Amino acid sequence: MSTIKKQELKKVTTHQLQEMKKRGEKIAMLTAYDYSMAKIIDGAGIDIILVGDSASNVMAGNTTTLPITLDQMIYHATSVVKAVNRALVVVDIPFGYYQGSSGEALRSSIRIMKESGGHAVKMEGGAEIKDSVLRILSAGVPVMGHLGLTPQSIYKFGTYSVRAKEETEANKLIEDALLLEECGCFGLVLEKIPATLAKRVAEKLSIPVIGIGAGPDVDGQVLVMQDMLGVNKEFKPRFLRRYADLHSVVTGAVAKYIEDVKAKDFPSEEEKY
Numbered sequence: 001m002s003t004i005k006k007q008e009l010k011k012v013t014t015h016q017l018q019e020m021k022k023r024g025e026k027i028a029m030l031t032a033y034d035y036s037m038a039k040i041i042d043g044a045g046i047d048i049i050l051v052g053d054s055a056s057n058v059m060a061g062n063t064t065t066l067p068i069t070l071d072q073m074i075y076h077a078t079s080v081v082k083a084v085n086r087a088l089v090v091v092d093i094p095f096g097y098y099q100g101s102s103g104e105a106l107r108s109s110i111r112i113m114k115e116s117g118g119h120a121v122k123m124e125g126g127a128e129i130k131d132s133v134l135r136i137l138s139a140g141v142p143v144m145g146h147l148g149l150t151p152q153s154i155y156k157f158g159t160y161s162v163r164a165k166e167e168t169e170a171n172k173l174i175e176d177a178l179l180l181e182e183c184g185c186f187g188l189v190l191e192k193i194p195a196t197l198a199k200r201v202a203e204k205l206s207i208p209v210i211g212i213g214a215g216p217d218v219d220g221q222v223l224v225m226q227d228m229l230g231v232n233k234e235f236k237p238r239f240l241r242r243y244a245d246l247h248s249v250v251t252g253a254v255a256k257y258i259e260d261v262k263a264k265d266f267p268s269e270e271e272k273y
């Protein structure tokens, strides 16, 4: 694409996301971890691409998001950024790279922005990460919050079940959401909480609230792309809608390829030099 054509494309900004919320226009967000898939979903018109630390599960086969490193996140984000012309690219700061101190959080976010070219960072937590959020924002890096089920704390929760069903936890979540907005976060992800609570938070906040397993009454939705494309047959939480059955499509294509190779049907006369 020429430079002029690239400039003509209206890029999604944090300001535009705010405007979308005001207009009541829903925001569509998906994860991507590599160049090829990011190119497809950006071309399809996705608003936000999240280089999520779910890459730890989806790309590396880990059972949690904890093992992924900052270097690995930067590798994924760099590949995604190269493919993207329009979407806002948000990059997760992985576990262990912001909890220690606000200085460490700042250094991690600066590495992400400098080395990958991503547009914003996302962090899990509320009041406990306030200093880090403020320090990162003071350096001019946009921050997205993440509350509810926060997979980096899985060993504290013990399960991936719905969070904030009890009043105390729900009230703490509302307080944290308001705090993150007050700090200056441009958006907030709410994961796996009751739909009524998510609705209350989205109504209270002026920044966009993006839900995953948080019901319809928020400002947008996010899914892990491989989940919504049906790559993994086993993962089927209630909140997941499958838009394709890639597991069957890929299995069928590979089976046919194997059959063709074994039968000496591939390559044909036309497919050789």
Ligand code: KIV
Binding pocket: 031, 050, 051, 052, 053, 054, 055, 092, 189, 191, 212, 222, 224
């Ligand atoms: O890492 C991730 O994919 C996420 C989404 C589930 C929001 O944080």
